[in-house]
Amino acid sequence: xxxxxxxxxxxVHARFPLVLRHVLYNLRxxxxxxxxxxxLFLGALGATLAWLEAEAPWLSAWGPHLFFPPHADPQVxxxxxxxxxxxxxxxxxxxxxILLMTLTLASMQFSPRIILGFARDRVTQWTLGVFLGTFCYxxxxxxxxxxxxxxxxxxxxxxxxMFLALACVAWLLFFIHHISLAIGVxxxxxxxxxxxxxxxxxxxxxxxxxSPVAPQESPDVTGWDSVIRSELSGYIRYVxxxxxxxxxxxxxxxxxxxxxxxxxxxxxxxLLRVYKGERISPAVRAACLKxxxxxxxRTLQQDVEFGILQIVDIALKAISPAVNDPSTAISCVDxxxxxxxxxxxxxxxxxxxxxxxxxxxxxxxxxxxxxxLESAFEQIRLYATGDVAVSLRLLRAxxxxxxxxxxxxxxxxxxxHGRRIVTGCSARLSEDELRGLRLRLxxxxxxxxxxxxxxxxLREAPRAS
Numbered sequence: 001x002x003x004x005x006x007x008x009x010x011x012v013h014a015r016f017p018l019v020l021r022h023v024l025y026n027l028r029x030x031x032x033x034x035x036x037x038x039x040l041f042l043g044a045l046g047a048t049l050a051w052l053e054a055e056a057p058w059l060s061a062w063g064p065h066l067f068f069p070p071h072a073d074p075q076v077x078x079x080x081x082x083x084x085x086x087x088x089x090x091x092x093x094x095x096x097x098i099l100l101m102t103l104t105l106a107s108m109q110f111s112p113r114i115i116l117g118f119a120r121d122r123v124t125q126w127t128l129g130v131f132l133g134t135f136c137y138x139x140x141x142x143x144x145x146x147x148x149x150x151x152x153x154x155x156x157x158x159x160x161x162m163f164l165a166l167a168c169v170a171w172l173l174f175f176i177h178h179i180s181l182a183i184g185v186x187x188x189x190x191x192x193x194x195x196x197x198x199x200x201x202x203x204x205x206x207x208x209x210x211s212p213v214a215p216q217e218s219p220d221v222t223g224w225d226s227v228i229r230s231e232l233s234g235y236i237r238y239v240x241x242x243x244x245x246x247x248x249x250x251x252x253x254x255x256x257x258x259x260x261x262x263x264x265x266x267x268x269x270x271l272l273r274v275y276k277g278e279r280i281s282p283a284v285r286a287a288c289l290k291x292x293x294x295x296x297x298r299t300l301q302q303d304v305e306f307g308i309l310q311i312v313d314i315a316l317k318a319i320s321p322a323v324n325d326p327s328t329a330i331s332c333v334d335x336x337x338x339x340x341x342x343x344x345x346x347x348x349x350x351x352x353x354x355x356x357x358x359x360x361x362x363x364x365x366x367x368x369x370x371x372x373l374e375s376a377f378e379q380i381r382l383y384a385t386g387d388v389a390v391s392l393r394l395l396r397a398x399x400x401x402x403x404x405x406x407x408x409x410x411x412x413x414x415x416x417h418g419r420r421i422v423t424g425c426s427a428r429l430s431e432d433e434l435r436g437l438r439l440r441l442x443x444x445x446x447x448x449x450x451x452x453x454x455x456x457x458l459r460e461a462p463r464a465s
Contacts, residue, residue, distance in 0.1 A: 034126070035128035036132075038132070042164070043133065044140070047140035050141045053144070054144060054154070073153065077154065080161065085138035087165070088134045088138070088168060096128075105183065106183055110185065110313070110314045111310060114310055123182075124179070127171060130164075133164075134161070137161060141158070185328050185331065186331055196304060196308065197338070199307065204348065207345055207346060207347065208344075225277055228285050228288055229268055230267055230268065230294070231267060232265075233266050235262065237295050237302070238261070238301040240292075241291075241362060243291040244362045245362050249361055251279050253275055253277065254362075255363070256272065256275075256363040258270055261302045262303040262305050262306060271292065304343070305371075305372060305375050307339065311335055311376075312376065314332050315332035316380065319390060326389050329390045333394055334393070336376045339376070340372065340397075348367075349364075351363060369407075370413055377398075377417060381424060385424040385425050385428050385429075386425075395418050395422075395440040402414045418444045419441065422438060
């Protein structure tokens with residue numbers, strides 16, 4: 001019994017960091033969490049100020065008469081508080097309508113995946129919070145302005161409501177300006193790329209050295225004798241690798257993760273494979289599953305590919321025959337090159353984790369540079385075989401990435417991808433159009449790994465701009 005209770009406490013204690021990370025991520029990105037907290041704070045502030053003025057009437061004398069001349073008329077105070085509360089709720093409905101319209105347009109024009117980015121927009125969250133908070137402030141202070149049994153006017157509280165009303169007007173103007181910029185495709189793609197770069201810095205903190213570490217392979221363990229099946233259905237959004245290593249070390253087993261971050265796992269499908277699985281109890285198996293954060297949609301908690309796919313979706317829709325907007329696709333290619341340059345300078349996360357050294361504990365799959373390059377450019381390459389401008393920009397992006405890496409294998413992958421671009425365009429473009437592509441491919445092939453692209457590359461095909 002004591003051993004079972006100790007194991008349960010350990011599981012709860014180990015689960016806490018993952019739960020805390022999940023809560024913090026939702027607090028940062030939840031659409032209604034921050035507005036709710038702001039509204040509760042301002043509502044409590046209004047009630048507290050009104051109570052303080054009732055307990056210490058001398059506080060009302062601090063308010064200047066210029067902003068609220070009728071200090072002794074509770075009906076005027078009630079009218080001001082009621083009108084401000086009514087006006088702010090009207091504006092809140094307008095803000096929601098603007099936001100829903102923006103989300104609908106962005107989803108239809110760009111990609112449904114970017115809705116998550118709008119929901120995480122802090123200006124939008126603060127806008128809703130300030131207006132809802134002003135309403136709560138007025139409603140909390142309104143009962144304190146009374147005529148019976150003795151007239152009382154919370155002067156300082158009313159003046160605070162008037163100040164919040166002016167702040168709401170200014171904030172509304174700022175919000176309209178912000179939302180008009182936020183729906184621009186360049187702003188959207190730049191924001192996604194920035195968030196992806198920050199995730200790359202977190203997931204792949206180690207830079208590539210002059211001689212990158214050889215890729216790790218899964219250990220040859222013939223005794224994978226047990227599997228742990230997922231109890232939930234959803235996308236893997238985060239894996240607590242440290243917790244898996246701790247459990248594997250404590251119970252002297254080896255664990256292999258069968259699905260990587262970003263994969264969908266149906267309930268009942270094996271998620272983990274265990275070496276000498278008879279050593280772990282059902283409670284420990286449940287603890288291993290709790291090291292995974294599964295949800296109905298992918299997020300950028302650990303999923304670098306998800307940020308790339310969002311930009312790819314925008315590019316594919318832009319170069320579709322229905323839209324035919326190569327300029328947007330070119331902007332997406334530019335941002336994808338920015339992400340891949342950051343990836344090219346980082347070392348892939350360790351797929352084999354040891355504790356102590358030389359003792360394998362956990363094997364985890366991670367996407368490497370080759371897979372990320374495929375995810376970023378392959379679909380765009382297939383859709384852009386008839387668009388010379390986008391194809392030229394793809395080749396330029398490959399050259400930029402090649403100039404930022406010293407790894408010969410990565411340089412070879414970039415050259416191979418450039419050859420596929422030219423080969424795919426050969427069937428649909430004229431010889432004049434192909435000449436620029438071939439010149440740019442030749443420049444890429446001659447470019448040594450880690451060298452800066454020559455300035456002539458920019459003059460070979462001016463149509464790529």
